[in-house]
Amino acid sequence: MGFHLCRDYQVLGIARLMAEEAIIQVRNLEAGYGTQVILRNISFEVHRGEIFIILGGSGCGKSTLLKHMIGLRPPISGKVKVDGVEITESDQKTYRKLLRNIGVLYQSSALISSMTLAENVALPIREYTGLADDEIASLVAMKLALVDLHGYEHHLPSEISGGMKKRAGLARAMALNPDILFFDEPTAGLDPITSAEIDELILKINRSLGTTMVIVTHELQSIFRLAKRVIMLDRTARGIIAEGDPTYLRDHSGNKTVRHFFNRIPMSEEMISGRTR
Amino acid sequence: MTRHNGSSFRIEDKKQEGTTVFFTGKLDVRSAPDALRSITEHIERNPPGTLVADLANVSYLDDFGVLVLDRIRKTVGKKGGRFLLRGTGEKAGEILSLFNFEGGWRGTLKERQPRAGLMVSLGKATLDQIADLRFQIAFMGSVLLAFLTVVRHPGFLRLEDTVASMKKTGVDAFPIVALISFLLGLIMAFMSSVQLQQFGANIYVASLVSLAMVRELGPIMTSIIVAGRSGSAFASEIATMKISEEVDALFTMGFDVTRFLVVPKVLASILVVPLLSVFSNLFAILGGLVVGVSMLDLTANAYMTQTFKTLRFFDLWFGLFKSGFFALLIAWMGCLRGFQASGGASAVGKATTSAVVSSIFLIILWDSIFAVIIRYWG
Numbered sequence: 001m002g003f004h005l006c007r008d009y010q011v012l013g014i015a016r017l018m019a020e021e022a023i024i025q026v027r028n029l030e031a032g033y034g035t036q037v038i039l040r041n042i043s044f045e046v047h048r049g050e051i052f053i054i055l056g057g058s059g060c061g062k063s064t065l066l067k068h069m070i071g072l073r074p075p076i077s078g079k080v081k082v083d084g085v086e087i088t089e090s091d092q093k094t095y096r097k098l099l100r101n102i103g104v105l106y107q108s109s110a111l112i113s114s115m116t117l118a119e120n121v122a123l124p125i126r127e128y129t130g131l132a133d134d135e136i137a138s139l140v141a142m143k144l145a146l147v148d149l150h151g152y153e154h155h156l157p158s159e160i161s162g163g164m165k166k167r168a169g170l171a172r173a174m175a176l177n178p179d180i181l182f183f184d185e186p187t188a189g190l191d192p193i194t195s196a197e198i199d200e201l202i203l204k205i206n207r208s209l210g211t212t213m214v215i216v217t218h219e220l221q222s223i224f225r226l227a228k229r230v231i232m233l234d235r236t237a238r239g240i241i242a243e244g245d246p247t248y249l250r251d252h253s254g255n256k257t258v259r260h261f262f263n264r265i266p267m268s269e270e271m272i273s274g275r276t277r
Numbered sequence: 278m279t280r281h282n283g284s285s286f287r288i289e290d291k292k293q294e295g296t297t298v299f300f301t302g303k304l305d306v307r308s309a310p311d312a313l314r315s316i317t318e319h320i321e322r323n324p325p326g327t328l329v330a331d332l333a334n335v336s337y338l339d340d341f342g343v344l345v346l347d348r349i350r351k352t353v354g355k356k357g358g359r360f361l362l363r364g365t366g367e368k369a370g371e372i373l374s375l376f377n378f379e380g381g382w383r384g385t386l387k388e389r390q391p392r393a394g395l396m397v398s399l400g401k402a403t404l405d406q407i408a409d410l411r412f413q414i415a416f417m418g419s420v421l422l423a424f425l426t427v428v429r430h431p432g433f434l435r436l437e438d439t440v441a442s443m444k445k446t447g448v449d450a451f452p453i454v455a456l457i458s459f460l461l462g463l464i465m466a467f468m469s470s471v472q473l474q475q476f477g478a479n480i481y482v483a484s485l486v487s488l489a490m491v492r493e494l495g496p497i498m499t500s501i502i503v504a505g506r507s508g509s510a511f512a513s514e515i516a517t518m519k520i521s522e523e524v525d526a527l528f529t530m531g532f533d534v535t536r537f538l539v540v541p542k543v544l545a546s547i548l549v550v551p552l553l554s555v556f557s558n559l560f561a562i563l564g565g566l567v568v569g570v571s572m573l574d575l576t577a578n579a580y581m582t583q584t585f586k587t588l589r590f591f592d593l594w595f596g597l598f599k600s601g602f603f604a605l606l607i608a609w610m611g612c613l614r615g616f617q618a619s620g621g622a623s624a625v626g627k628a629t630t631s632a633v634v635s636s637i638f639l640i641i642l643w644d645s646i647f648a649v650i651i652r653y654w655g
Contacts, residue, residue: 111621112622113620113621113622113623113624114621114622114623118386128306129306129309129310129341130310131309131310131313135313135344135348137386138344138347138348138384138385138386139340139341139344139384140386141383141384141385141386141387142340142343142344142376142383142384143340145376145383145384146340146375146376150383150387151387153386153387154387154389154390156620156621157621158619158620158621158624176306177305177306177339177340177341204375207371208368208371208372208375209339209372210337
């Protein structure tokens with residue numbers, strides 16, 4: 001199948017169907033810690049090649065949901081299917097194989113502190129490909145150049161800034177060019193310029209490599225810039241309270257919490273009047 | 278046609294046009310390594326005047342694919358040939374331009390700085406040692422000042438933390454100290470009995486075990502166990518607090534960090550380690566007693582009488598003093614190494630190792646110094 005064929009698909013109208021192929025399916029997921037249920041009855045799909053955002057206020061269970069989608073935590077009940085693998089039921093071997101096809105950028109970047117940036121990025125490439133050292137070095141240089149970290153190859157994570165750590169974490173997450181990239185708060189705590197740079201990087205990778213992106217965030221500007229489809233979680237509802245295009249939800253949602261979230265308005269009436277006074 | 282994991286390539290050698298490599302399907306992480314090997318080997322064997330890489334039928338290209346193309350280009354170039362790309366679609370073109378494939382190739386890793394020479398390393402190590410010594414002295418001063426403040430204003434002592442530290446360092450260490458000391462007493466009695474039996478001097482097993490334990494081994498063994506258990510815990514706790522900026526937070530909240538974190542640990546250690554060392558002595562003597570009664574035909578009464586006859590009060594007090602002093606060294610070194618940590622997770626490991634090694638070294642060093650003092654004084 002070449003680019004020519006892709007064009008043919010478009011002619012046949014199949015491209016749309018391909019684009020909406022579900023790469024992640026979450027069905028009736030109930031998640032929590034111990035006996036405490038944080039999320040219940042969660043069902044949604046992520047389509048191949050899209051940028052999908054999970055959003056919501058602090059403590060609503062966004063990061064918990066992400067951990068369940070990666071298989072870091074077992075759900076209380078329900079199913080999660082990632083790239084054709086039921087991660088809730090799969091055996092270790094299948095799950096490990098799946099892990100090579102997903103990349104995760106953690107909130108704290110999670111770079112191995114005793115290794116330089118180049119060593120961090122090279123780690124999965126060396127482990128899972130049969131490439132020679134100089135070829136790995138070339139790939140590492142390419143990946144670091146892609147995230148604008150050329151020249152910082154031999155720095156330790158402790159020697160670089162938060163934004164650079166995020167970018168290095170991203171370079172490592174996409175070391176094996178996975179089909180799906182998960183991001184846990186990629187721009188939290190970064191300055192607006194760096195945040196915008198990370199957003200553009202996410203768009204660039206999504207556009208050029210067709211990587212599916214699942215992003216957990218509550219940064220409004222990132223949400224509007226990146227996503228066509230979002231789900232919003234709520235702490236009191238313990239589930240999804242909105243799903244769809246963020247711009248549409250901002251302007252037309254019937255749910256007060258959703259409207260307030262997207263328009264950055266406090267929930268308490270008193271505080272609103274305080275603002276207007 | 279060679280197929281590899283969803284991608285394939287075909288090499289066509291024509292005399293006039295040169296070699297053409299037709300790539301089909303995905304040129305990615307799965308297919309790149311095999312494609313790279315096969316094609317470069319082919320080029321090495323039959324160096325072409327011109328090599329054309331045909332990407333017209335490539336459905337997916339990523340940086341692994343770009344690496345393949347770059348390596349083919351380099352190998353052909355080395356053999357004096359020419360490399361050409363053909364059929365680059367929009368998407369593949371975008372990927373290639375992302376890495377400046379045509380000009381200013383971005384796949385070269387910066388050279389690592391060459392290692393420093395012997396003299397530079399030596400100089401750096403010396404300066405590091407001097408800085409370490411200065412920090413140690415400054416830290417000692419800060420601990421002393423914090424203790425003085427606590428002595429003048431006892432209300433400033435964080436009593437809850439001190440009690441918690443006493444439990445962790447003392448009560449929790451009791452079982453392991455008791456077990457190891459009991460076994461140590463057993464072993465000493467057993468080993469010495471083999472020699473002493475030859476002279477009919479079985480009863481001196483009791484003297485040997487009690488004197489060795491109370492004066493030397495009790496304090497040393499207890500201190501080494503505490504260094505391993507608590508010294509390491511102090512270092513790792515403070516190091517983690519340091520790298521996660523908790524120490525800075527305490528400082529900016531106006532706390533005296535040394536008084537907040539170090540004084541409770543040092544005080545708790547000084548209070549409980551001598552007690553642990555008393556228990557260590559008792560259990561070792563019990564171990565010796567078991568061997569004496571079961572193997573050397575001694576009565577428990579005779580064994581204990583001989584033990585009390587051997588020991589002087591001075592031995593006991595001196596042992597206790599040494600234990601307290603070692604406890605000070607352990608807690609001081611544990612906290613010091615914790616505060617010296619900087620960087621990430623590996624710094625915590627380094628601080629912990631260094632705390633334990635330095636503590637054990639200092640324990641042995643000071644024990645030797647005490648041995649010399651007691652030789653000329655006692």
